[in-house]
Amino acid sequence: MSQNLVILCAAGMLVTAYLMVGQKALFVAIRLYGLQSILLGVVAVAMAFTDHRPHLLESAALTIGLKGVFIPWFLMRTIDRIGIHREIEPFVNTPSSLLICLGLTVVGYRVSTGLAAGGEGAAHHVIGVSLSMLLMGLFLMVTRRKAVTQILALLTIENAVFLVALGATSGMPLVVELGISFDVIVAVLVLGILVHRIVDRFESMDVSRLSKLKG
Amino acid sequence: MSGWTHVASSTPLSLARSFAFGLLQAAVLLAVAPLLRGVIKKMKAAFQTRQGPPLLQGYYDLAKLLRKEPVRSETASWVFVAGPRIYFATAVAATMLVPVLFAGAPLEQAGGILVLVGLLALGRFTLAIASLDTGSPFGGMGGSREMTVAALAEPALMLGLFTVALWAGSLNLGDLVRTTAQRGPxxxxxxxxxxAALFIVLLAEAGRVPVDNPATHLELTMIHEAMVLEYAGPDLALVEWASALKELLFMTLLVNLFLPLGLAASAAPGAIAVSGALYAGKVFFLAVAVTLVESTNAKLRFFRVxxxxxxxxxxxxxxxxxxxx
Structure with a gap:
């Protein structure tokens, strides 16, 4: 039963990653990231109970509280403050992005079967989903124009790495968990400030303008 | 009544019994379909802190439209008259192929997924050519838009259904639901x-907000409403009723394929009551999901659809x- 829950939530994370690629409203993308993190938390909770790894509960609480609630709130506040155009403008159009992500998912799934733990059962799906999400995160990062969307892509990659850690290992010790969480917070805060600076200087979040010498 | 017990054991019913069972199921769904729309409207109104129309408004509207005399353009040919009738008939026929309360469909020997998709496509096609018949620009525009959306929604519908069909190793909806019900998740x-794919198809087929707006009569944005703009009276009632039925049909398909929990295996009153209550609960849950999507999203520009x-x-x-x- 809880095996099914794990797979269901992992699949849900893949769907949210997919929806993130497929739609254009910035706020929806942020909410999707929050939902994805909450699903990740549920995966951790389910694994804590099935495999009797109580320390996973703490990282689940951290994931839900920090990545599911705090970071989305912080990002939305940042966007509200700088008052930018709330639409994602990708370099690659949506249908092509979706097709490419489709291919990336197939690659991620295929690769996961080569891993020792990824051959079969729930671990196969968890690792397959996380590798696909990792690739999709990388793809989002190189094809998105706005700094905030690139932060979201980075956070998606981070979620994917956490999920692969859950699926392939018996979970990381709490100290490492805490370290990673603080890294993520600091990264988001710093990137938030960076976004402010970029907008101040260039009156836009479009990072492609950074490569021009004149504004 | 005794014939229904055979549904679960998948022994073929006699043709007459299958038809009777199918007609009964279609009648029940037809009776419930306007209520579903009313419930969604009410919940949407609650989101906007309005009171909204009464739950039974759909029935009042249908009764009013059915009492009126049909007004048709002088240039309209038989195609225009046939459109709503065929649309209604295909929707009713499609409901007979879908398992609703029982782990089996009344006319499941007649065909499975492909027939279902084909029937729905036929209904849409006749309505679209009927909309061209009077030569009014709105009808043609609506028809063209409807077909654009349909051409994109149909493959997604097929892929979603085929994925489920692969599990059961059968294209027959009755077999499919029986297998998933036995196997569990x-x-x-x-x-x-x-x-997820089928949920988006549901939004498109039912003309819900990110694709179409069922509440508007603003010419520039409407899709389905533009196509049926020329219809009045009983013709319009048939179109509206069939659309409501189609929406309920898609929801039924979604809940019974992915959550076949509690479908009645026999015609025992207790089993039917349990299955009916669960079915109502599951459809209501889906209706809440649709309402949430409708209330929190803006309608997409047509070229974004x-x-x-x-x-x-x-x-x-x-x-x-x-x-x-």
Whole structure:
């Protein structure tokens, strides 16, 4: 039963990653990231109970509280403050992005079967989903124009790495968990400030303008 | 009544009994369909802190329209008259292929997924050519838009249904539901992906907000409403009723394929009551989901709709691909 829950939530994370690629409203993308993190938390909770790894509960609480609630709130506040155009403008159009992500998912799934733990059962799906999400995160990062969307892509990659850690290992010790969480917070805060600076200087979040010498 | 017990054991019913059972199921769904729309409208109104129309408004509207005399353009030919009738008939025929309260469909020997999709396509096609018949620009525009959306929604619908069909190894909806009900949740990601794809198809087929706005009569944005703009009286009532039935049909398909929990295996009153209550609960849950999407999203610009449908198609493809990985 809880095996099914794990797979269901992992699949849900893949769907949210997919929806993130497929739609254009910035706020929806942020909410999707929050939902994805909450699903990740549920995966951790389910694994804590099935495999009797109580320390996973703490990282689940951290994931839900920090990545599911705090970071989305912080990002939305940042966007509200700088008052930018709330639409994602990708370099690659949506249908092509979706097709490419489709291919990336197939690659991620295929690769996961080569891993020792990824051959079969729930671990196969968890690792397959996380590798696909990792690739999709990388793809989002190189094809998105706005700094905030690139932060979201980075956070998606981070979620994917956490999920692969859950699926392939018996979970990381709490100290490492805490370290990673603080890294993520600091990264988001710093990137938030960076976004402010970029907008101040260039009156836009479009990072492609950074490569021009004149504004 | 005794014939129904055979449904579960999948022994073929006699043709006459299948038809009787099918007609009864279609009648029940027809009776409930306007209520579903009323419930969604009410919940939407609650979101906007309005009171909204009464739950039974759909029935009042249908009764009013059915009492009126049909007004048709002088240039309208028989195609115009036939359109709503065929649309209604295909929707009713489609309901007979879908399992609702029982783990089996009344006319499941007549065909499965492909017939269902074909019937719905036939209904849409006749309505679209009927909209061209009077030569009014709005009808043609609406018809063209409707077909654009349909052409994109249909493959996604097929992919989603095929993903589920692969599990059961059968294209027959009755077999499909019986297999999933026995096996329980598969614990495979492809199921959720297919469900997500079909949910987007549901929004498109029912003309719900990100694709079409069922509440507006603003000419520039409407799709389905523009197509049926020329209809009045009983003709319009048939179109409205069939559309409501189609919406309920899609929801039924979605809940029974992915959550076949508690479907009655026999015609025992207790089993029917349990299955009916669960069915109502599941459809209500889906209606809440639709309301949430409608209330929190803006309608997409028409040229953005293909992107949404591409998303649905992508999810369907992915569901099918992951099934083999």
């Amino acid at each position: 598969s614990g495979h990601p492809s199921e959720l992906l297919a469900a 293909p992107e949404l449908m591409a998303l649905s198609l992508g999810l369907g493809f992915l569901a099918l691909a992951i099934r083999f990985l």
